[in-house]
Amino acid sequence: MLEVTGLELALPDLSAKRGFARAPLVSILRNLSFCVNQGESVGVVGQSGSGKTSLGRTLMRLNEPTSGRIVFDGVDISHLQEAELRPLRRRFQMIFQDPQSSLNPRRRIGQSIIQPLMAYGMLTNPQQGWQRSEELLERVGLEPMLSRRYPHELSGGQRQRVGIARAISLEPEFVVADEIVSGLDVSSQAQILRLLRRLQSELGLTLVFISHDLSVVRAVCDRVIVMSHGEIVESGSCAEVFSHANHWYTRELISAIPLPDVDEKWLNDIDAQDNKVG
C-alpha cells in the first residue's frame, strides 16, 4: 500500500537568525525506507523531536520530500502538485493529536464532521448532512445528538472520537494517527485504542500509528518503527522488538514505560473488551 525509499526532509530552520537572508535548511528526516502493507498497522515511536510528526505530514504530502520516494498504491506521490494530489487525498487521511485545534469552535460538531464530505462534493443537501454526521458519530461510539453541540461542550475523549469520525467520513484506505491518545486519561486512552482497532478491522484500514508511548503502540500495532533524530534506528514486529530490542535507544524507551505490570493488565483489559464486542 505504501512504499517509502530513501526519504529525506529538510526545512528552513526558523530558529536561526537570518536578517534578510534565507533561513538555512535543517535536516529533519534522513534516509527513511520502509513499507506498510495493506490492512497492516505500523507504529512509529520515538522521543519528542525525533521526527514522527514530520514523517506523518510528509507521508500525507503536507510536506514535500527533499529527496527519496513515497509510492502510495502504485503511484509516486513524492512531487505531485496539489491538483494532482487532490483525487488521492480522499484516500489518505491524518488524525491529529489535538482535535481541539482542528475543530472550528464556532461550528457545530455535525458541521465539522461533514465538512470534508462537502469539500469533495459527496454531500449536496444539508438535511442529508445532519443524518450522515449522526451516522458517523454512532460509528465512533458517540450519541448522534452530539452533532448539534459545539466542541467546547465535549470532553477530550469525545473530541478525539469526532476527529476519528471526520477522518473516516471519506472512507479512506490509509490513515496516519498522530499521538491521538496523548493527554487523555488512561481509561479514555483504552477506549479510543479499542475503537481504532475495531474500525481498522471493520473498514480494512491501513494504519500508521504515531506515539511517543511504546505501551500504546504495542496495544494497536503489528509492527513498529523506532525513530531517533530523524532516522530509523530499529524496526520489526512488535513481539520481536519488545522481547529483544537491539538498539540501546529502543531499550531505553522500553524501560521508560511506567509500571509495566499495570500496563500488562491494561492491555489484557483491552483484549477482553475486544472479545466481548467482537
Ligand SMILES: Nc1ncnc2c1ncn2[C@@H]1O[C@H](COP(=O)(O)OP(=O)(O)O)[C@@H](O)[C@H]1O
Ligand atoms: N516547520 C518546521 N520547520 C523547522 N523545523 C521543524 C519544523 N517542524 C518540525 N521541526 C523540527 O523537526 C524536528 C522533529 O519534529 P517533529 O516531527 O515534530 O518530532 P516529533 O513529532 O517526533 O516530536 C524537531 O527538531 C523540530 O524542531
Ligand SMILES: [Mg+2]
Ligand atoms: Mg509529534
